[in-house]
Amino acid sequence: MRAAVAVFPGTWSDRDCEWALQQVGIVSRRVWHRDVPSFDRDELVVLPGGFSYGDYLRCGAIARFSPLMAAVRDHATAGGLVIGICNGFQILCEAGLLPGVLMRNSSLEFRCQDSLLRPESRISPFTDHLDPSSFLRIPVSHGEGNYYVDDVTLHDLEAEDRVAFRYVDAQGNLTSEANPNGSRNNIAGILNEHGNILGMMPHPERACEALLGNEDGNAIWQSVLSSIGSD
């Protein structure tokens, strides 16, 4: 499979995503937000981390108007895979492709540290080959990752198995110490109803190599490859 990595003005995880995908054998191209592409149906579209347009307004609030996002919406509607990481997750929420918002961390500080994720969902290629009892150590790096959603939508997300990951401690408990940003019910990532759009705050692309001391993030790409096939 191939991937297309979106580059908005202010995106900075584009090269890291490209690098990480390469580690698992996925070839990717970087796409500048004005060069509106048509994505291949089997292309994985990645909205990486960064501070699109500086995020001086609400994070992702400007990027959602970018010409590229119309193409992303079309791709997702046609059932194509889309993953938004960090700022990419914020953009997906702002664009209405995922429910909820990402508020300022409850600590009111930026946090760059490892988090432990428990895979939760069976409905998505991003997660269905992950072992729920095997937690992934994935770094977070954000100031606004505090996922908030209203009670009704939260109930639906959980009932429909659309919570992709939750922050847990080493024993798998949902503690506030394990939660780096104060998100509701320790949510780290969520899916749309069809499971083809994933938004997550932690950065799997930073956990991609033994040299960097962490390869846990590769499991997510491997899950996609196992589900879709690697051709």
Add this chain to the structure above:
Amino acid sequence: MTVEDRELDQVAMTRAEYERLVKMIGRVPTEVELGIVGALWSEHCGYKHSRSLFHHFPTEGVDVLTKVGEENAGAVDLGDGWCAVFKMESHNHPSAIEPYQGAATGVGGILRDIFAMGMRPIALLDSLRFGPLTDATNRYLFNGVVAGIGGYGNCIGVPTVGGEVQFDESYSGNPLVNAMCVGVGRTEHLLSASAGGPGNPLVLVGADTGRDGIHGATFASVELDESADERRPAVQVVNPFLEKLLLEACVELAEGHGDWIVGLQDLGAAGLTSSTVEAAARAGTGVEIDVALVPRRERQMTAYEVMLSESQERMLVIPKREHLDDVLQLFRRWEIRADVIGAVTGDGMVTVRDGDEIVAHLPVDVPTDPPMYPPKGIRPTEIDHWQAENLEDVPDLLDPEAALLRLLADTNIASRRFIYRQYDHQVLNNTVIKPGGDAAVLRVKGSRKGVAVTTDCNARFVGLEPRVGAAIAVAEAARNVVATGARPVAVTDCLNFGNPEKVSVAYQLEQAVLGIADACRALGTPVVSGNASLYNETPDGQILPTPGIGMLGVIDDIQQVIGAKPKAGDLLFVVGATLEQDVSSLAGSQYLTSKLGRLAGRPVLDLEHEVAVQRFVLDMHKRGLLSAAHDCSDGGLAIAVSEMCLASHIGIEAGDIDLGTRMDAALFGESQSRFVLAVHSESEALQLEAQADTVDIPITLVGTMTGSRIRLGDIDVHLDEAELVYSSGLEKALAG
């Protein structure tokens, strides 16, 4: 014709300097000319009081690719066609009055220095000093500076991987904020900052020009007084988002189209003035600028204001005439404004017009020839007074455990995690050794190599004996680099001192420069870039002399890098000095300074021995004997060992070691040239000892990594207890 004192004060020019200027140009300068010359003759740009000392520094070496002072930063060869550029710069005065913006602009400025050379920035470091956190103003400054550094680095996507922070009363109200940046790239992509080729256009790219930062260079060159707050308009406001676009565009230009341009230069202190004049001076050309062509964000700005504005996120590009359109298009594709504002000339003059009116017309070599005032120092009497103190009279400690816990919680030693978790230290996927150890280590993508980077300066040692203390700063920086397995290659320095017109400060400055030169020569690490920040004084006095050292080392095979985390069962050795220490090793130590509440003693450094020890450790790395290594510095052996235990979450069994007659000196003394090394097995331990014996390096077994207690002589503390005070020390102090 007489110029008002007020006008001279604005540009921090003395009447004698004004008269020198009049004599040089044979007439009275115009207002704009006075502004241009005043800014470039300021201490901040012209190094009036420090320049005469720079010839002491060794600046050349086989790995050095740039001539010092001729480019925005120093470049060194990494081998295989790769090079690294790096520089450290101060942003002290702005941070004292507007900590967030002051620190953030410091980061933005040093980043531009690096990508102006065509290299991609891969790491930021910050060397910080504040007054004690018991004071609310110092807490405000600390929080603002940390937020500003994070705000810029996190947004632009360059990892903040290291640095240091220390607290001392002398920095109250005059914090130090020194930012360092490292970039890497292919050597053939290195760009120059010169304005060659008369007829080539001058293109200003990036932000519009506003009134922010006017006289910033001047402000950085005077003491802070009660009116400093009124200087807030001299501090600029940042836009890291725009700088991210500039960074990408400049790197793309260097990597893909270096042949389109003759020069690229950032706009820093004194803005358009210094960037154009310095670029012309490097090329031996002239420049003509029309300020009417400069895009502005405010109305009715005068030519004077446009020339001296320090609005951030601007660069000057000097394309070849025939590639002007290519260059304009490249920047515009990145959604960056780019305008032609003038041209390179062949007349050796800097000419500024405002439309049809000529407002300045000066030979380039007038502003670039500031007066020079060699410092005339007299040794401060307090140095001899401090050194005369008989440390034998200090009673030895009775409760080493309590002393250890106190030191672990001390703001100068406690874990810095509280700070670096607010900085993105991983973006770009190169950070192999993360913050919290000795040097940070970054992989160089596309090669097998890595760079180790660190900043260091123990200002207490510099205060006690400036020449020795400055040499220690270099030696310690090198030790941090060596601990990871990297070979120290070159140095950037940031000379933070008080008012050089005072004889005591002049002495500190002269001696510190000599000390840096001594150590750099001995260690084979030339000074490739740097900056001086003088006048760091408040009405309460001057700062401790703080010649910050940024060091870069190279590791040829990144897979060979090691950290300061031993494994269970490892044997720990102290090398470079005996375990037993004389009471004189307490000189300037954190332990003694906290105990007495003042400086005392005389620090010593044997450079020949230092070099031998570092060579030995690198040799042991090469043989693959080491499983971990750590520099033994602040807080002495007990802190170095505890830090290794806390990093690995493993205790140490060293209860039976012989600490000699002075327990305080053995545990907490800070004698130089020491490492703590870890090896896996008995046979490796025997090899290590044998190797040390052959080169006469003292080596002593400390103990075995095991269990969950730190047992070191009479110390017996559970790791959890040590971790609690160590990890919360800084946060507790900040809580006030």
